[in-house]
Amino acid sequence: MNMKPEVNAARLLASVADFAAIGATPAGGVNRQALGVEDRVARRLLAERALARGFSVFQDEIANLFIRREGRDASLPPLLIGSHLDSQPNGGRFDGALGTLSAFEALEALADAGVETDHAVEVVAFTNEEGSRYAPGCMGSMAFAGAGALAEWQSIHATDGPVLAEELATTLAALPEAKMRPIGHAISAFVELHIEQGPILEREDVPIGVVTAVQGTKWLEVTFSGKAAHAGTTPLEFRKDPMSAAVAAIASLQSAIMPTDPDARLTVGRIAAEPGSINVIPNSVTFTVDIRHPDAATLAVIERHVRDECEAASARWDCELAIKQRVDMPPGRFAQSIVEAIENSCERLGLKSRRMVSGAFHDALFVNRVAPTAMIFVPCRDGISHNEAEFVADHHMISGARVLLDVVERLGANSKAFRSTSL
Template identity: 75%
Template sequence: MKNEPAVNPDRLLQSVSDFAAIGATPAGGVNRQALSAEDRAARRLLAERALARGFTVFQDEAANLFIRHEGRDAAQPPLLIGSHLDSQPTGGRFDGALGTLSAFEVLEALADADVEIERAIEVVAFTNEEGSRFSPGCMGSMAFSGAANVADWQAARSTDDVLFADELRATLDALPEAEIRPAGHPISAFVELHIEQGPVLERENVPIGIVTGVQGTKWLEVAFSGEAAHAGTTPLEFRKDPMAAAAAAIARIQDGIMPSDPAARLTVGRISAEPGSVNVIPGRVSFTVDMRHPDAEALAAIERRVHEECLAAAKRWGCEAAIALRVDMPPGRFATAVTAAIAESCAALGIASRPMVSGAFHDALFVNRVAPSAMIFVPCRNGVSHNEAEFVSDEHIVTGARVLLGVALQLAS
């Protein structure tokens, strides 16, 4: 190496601030949902900065954006680093963007030092990790890894009733200087830096989490069908009340699953009643159940328990229950070679770290199917994320980027 590459803290912090201004909300957060005008503006800014530094910029048919710093041997598959730029409707400044901008800072640090690396390093900004505007989430990494096909989503409509195919085309067309390639290409490994989105690192005063895996996730949609009737004239014995069935089932699974297993996560995130009138017993009530666990057998047992409680509640209240599995992602274990590289980088820098399992799924979970992958977590204040109050200190931002640079140098050598 001609010079020792180093993160430029002022440049990185300014970059985080610059991108937070794109889609900024009055409460200090970000609304930069996937394939929106704000998302395209962020992609444009990143591409312009990359081209100004002489990096190669291209995108694939899923609108994943890539920035390439060449290595000595172009025949070797590149090291991939990055995350995403899209946000929740009332998201924070750091979720996704911090990982993407820290990865770009790694390329800038290498260019500043005129470092020659063995293999190329590519920064990626994956499309629609959040899944807030278009469903499902992690579209870009799913397409990249072959877990899904972009063609499958063409007819999907957004929460603001816009066709996915139209927004995808508009996003691709907004960067005419970036060549469009097929989704998926060989890589040597993938490293994603991300905020923890939980309180563990901050509570233990540990600056880096080495993510060894991601817990499994199942999403169910439960619907109870009963009989709509007048609220004031229908006695109990004549009621077929799906709301009562739903309330009973929810109470049973909330009381019985997480309290008995500290590793389990169960959330009823959405509930709706039809016809939704204050003086009508509903004819139909539906709700979602998000279940997570790092152990596949335990997750399957939770799913069975939810089924049993829902069927029992339906029988008790004279209703029919329909239960559909909408998402089924098994637990993922990251590559030990990559987690070891993260640990070595922390040790070399004298930075404390701890292994941990991610409670949320990320793009790395899908990329791990096609290349050795792992994640670096940095603390966020009070564990708050998917919230405009999301906050990461300057110190932790810079520390995470320094660890990522060390890992990149190891894995690209």
Template identity: 75%
Template sequence: MKTTPEVNAARLLKSVADFAAIGATPAGGVNRQALSVEDRAARRLLVERALARGFTVFQDEVANLFIRREGRDAALAPLLIGSHLDSQPTGGRFDGALGTLTAFEALEALADAGIETDRAIEVVAFTNEEGSRFSPGCMGSMAFAGVANVTDWHSVAATDGARFSDELAATLNDLPEAEISPIGHTISAFVELHIEQGPILEREGVPIGIVTAVQGTKWLEVAFSGEAAHAGTTPLEFRKDPMAAAAAAIVRIQGDIMPSDPDARLTVGRIAAEPGSINVIPGRVSFTVDIRHPDATILAAIERRVRDECQAAGERLGCKTVIEQRVDMPPGRFSPHVAQAIEDGCAAQGIACRPMISGAFHDALFVNRIAPSAMIFVPCRNGVSHNEAEFVTDDHIMIGARALLGAVVKLSCE
């Protein structure tokens, strides 16, 4: 190597500001939802900057966008780094975009230093990680990893009524400079930088989290069916009240599962009552349960506990209980080798770091199924994310970029 590559602080911070202006909201956040006009504008800006540096750009059939800097040995599989550019409707400027922009800065830093890596390096901006406009989320990484087929989503409607197939075509056509390739290609490894979206790093004063695993997730929808009746004339012994059953079940699972296991997460996020009249005992009440745990065995046990408590509450209160599973995502364990490369890069630069488990799933969870992967977390103020108040300090942006660059140097030359 000719010299040591260095992150250009002014350039990176300007990039973060420039991309934050695309879809900027009055409250300081970003509304840049997947395959929207704003998303296309962000992609175009990234492509223009890539072409100006002499990098190659291409996209696949689900609009995952790739920027490639060649290595000395074209026979070696490329190292993949990056994240996503889309946001929540009232999202922050750092979620996803920071990972993509620090990855691009790594390419620029290597080019500035005249360093030729053994293998090519590709920056990726995955399509629709957030899932806010089109569901499900992580479409791009799921398709890339062969977990799902893009044709299955063609008829999906956006929250604004647009068809996925139409918006996908418009997004692909908006970048004629980027040749379209088939979905999925061999890579050597994947590293994704992301904001933590939690309070641990900030609370402990540690600037870098090395993510070694992602919690498993199960989503359940619980429905109690009873008997609608007059609120004023129906005595207790004649009631079959699904709201009472739902309340009893929620109290039991909320009061025990998380308090007894610090690694467990349980959330009742949505409740609906029918007919929803103030003076009618509901005939049907449904609610969702989001369960997460890094251990698959314990996750399964928590699901059984939730099911048992709900069934018991329904029986006690004379209601029929139906429980349907909406999501079943097993825990993901990242590559120790990639995690060690990140740790080694941090150690070489005197950057403090600690291992972490991610409570949210990310594109890396799916890419990990086809190639060794790991993640880098940087702190965000008060752990706030998916919110216009989301904030990462300039110092933490720079430290994260340096940690990523250190890992890239190691993984691209082995």
């Protein structure tokens, strides 16, 4: 038997529903945080389905889960596809899971059709992409690509208390059927399907986004320190008011960065005042700044602008200033060859596509450091994600899975075809 592989739409949609039941929330989302009980249940279900199909199951020391369908030539590095299974505390049922389950559907479709590939094809569910229970996010893919070390994270406490090392050991022990392998192994390429988490595809009525890059991200923590004083008795000329400094800096940045550059992103997501009393001028105000841009040089210019504006506000309000950098993640530009392979699949399937840059970071950003990589986006309703209201229409899920399967068939079918699309 050697037929044309086809996505089994009913099977894929049922699979998405089955996994959405693991950690389901009353409002229709999921709470399946990394290395928790629900995460372990999802990993087991995926592993059991893989073993039932005769696929091999592996895990590494950081609990990245791999499902392997062998190829004709064991000497060739495998083609890797997949995403993650963990969610935000009140996340949606599609973020991460759709990419992992679409990848597994591709593996099943190849097996159903009896299609042999030269390269083995592996599905991966990376550990802790979200970073909601343990920070930083993308631990599994960072470790896989050598961008972070497990030893540095072992003592980190979860938001609900447990140390990472303990939950990791429990998670690994809960799946003894999975053979252990070292962290990181050679792969021929990586393709990740994901929901867009933005409104562009839906607004333009385009079913497939071909992701060419991931924006670079910098997180800064800004603290203005002034002098606490009575709100009613302290005239303006006697105030060293860090709140006024913070408000001035934030207002200036909000009006200067994004309005002048459509590719730029600037977000103040958290702000705290001390002592936090209604009738006391704060002693200090701390806020976070998330800046993003697909161009590294421009991102550096934006960071300099943030620092300059904060220094000016500090001087104006006679406050001390401290800025700490919490995250510095350079942009990732995906392999042109894999981008073109995805576009070619869209053309073969008669699906409209557009190139786009991802504003969120994904596991693909890190895997891109060690192998040719690109991403497939599908639309989500109103661009809503990290929210229980997150929704992807059935036909968009099926279209994304069909494109992924076609890409996998082309890249994995024979080594010559892959080499013709490699970097």
